[in-house]
Amino acid sequence: MKEELPKGYDCPACGRFHRFSPWVYAHWDIAITHSCNCGVEATILMGRAYPPDSDIEEIQEEEEQRKQAEQLVNAMTEGIEETS
Numbered sequence: 001m002k003e004e005l006p007k008g009y010d011c012p013a014c015g016r017f018h019r020f021s022p023w024v025y026a027h028w029d030i031a032i033t034h035s036c037n038c039g040v041e042a043t044i045l046m047g048r049a050y051p052p053d054s055d056i057e058e059i060q061e062e063e064e065q066r067k068q069a070e071q072l073v074n075a076m077t078e079g080i081e082e083t084s
Contacts (some may be wrong), residue, residue: 009049013040031056
C-alpha cells in the first residue's frame, strides 16, 4: 500500500496549518525554508518540518536510509505474496 503524502505541516510555535503548494512537492528531496506569519521559520524536507537550525545533511541521510529500508521491506513482501 502506498503512503499518502502529507498535505502540509503545523507551525510548532503557533499551530497554524500551512498547506503545501505543488512547488513543495516538486522539490520534495530538497530542503526549503518556510516562514510562518508568527515569525518562526521551518525547514521542510520530504513533507516534514524541522527547526531551521537542524542538521539537514543528517536528516537527508536518515531519510535515504528509511527509504531504502522501506523499499527492501516492500520487495520482500512482494516476494512473499508471489510465492503464496
